[in-house]
Amino acid sequence: MSRMMAETAQRLFNAHANKCLAAMPQSAEAGATPWQSDLWEAIEAAGFPLVLLPVDRGGFGLTPAEALSLVEIAARFAAPVPLAETMAANWLLAQAGFDPAEGPAVDFLPFSFSTCTVVSSPWMTVWDRSCFSAS
Numbered sequence: 001m002s003r004m005m006a007e008t009a010q011r012l013f014n015a016h017a018n019k020c021l022a023a024m025p026q027s028a029e030a031g032a033t034p035w036q037s038d039l040w041e042a043i044e045a046a047g048f049p050l051v052l053l054p055v056d057r058g059g060f061g062l063t064p065a066e067a068l069s070l071v072e073i074a075a076r077f078a079a080p081v082p083l084a085e086t087m088a089a090n091w092l093l094a095q096a097g098f099d100p101a102e103g104p105a106v107d108f109l110p111f112s113f114s115t116c117t118v119v120s121s122p123w124m125t126v127w128d129r130s131c132f133s134a135s
Contacts, residue, residue, distance in 0.1 A: 001066040009070050012042050013077035020079055040081050040104060048083060050100055052091040058100065
């Protein structure tokens with residue numbers, strides 16, 4: 001990932017950090033963090049959900065390791081958005097010849113990442129191991 005992209009991500013998540021932190025529940029019983037539409041719109045405007053797509057498909061052509069650097073930056077700010085899920089869903093859609101998802105792709109994937117079983121398969125050329133759990 002380029003230094004410019006990392007700095008853009010750093011600035012983007014930093015600009016939304018206080019609002020996200022203030023919206024976080026004080027306990028698990030208090031429920032989930034409310035959807036941060038302003039943050040998601042900024043993420044989409046920066047093109048982050050498309051980073052795994054090739055340039056000719058509207059993406060940045062990053063490797064999975066480079067894309068995970070963006071996820072790491074988002075995690076440092078505890079950004080409550082499905083960035084990794086949307087990047088993966090858009091990559092899968094592109095591989096199947098479809099257009100990228102519009103908006104967050106949290107309902108696209110027919111499996112859950114909450115409980116994981118490590119699966120290895122020779123046909124997985126991008127990730128050596130992936131986390132799948134049937135829901």
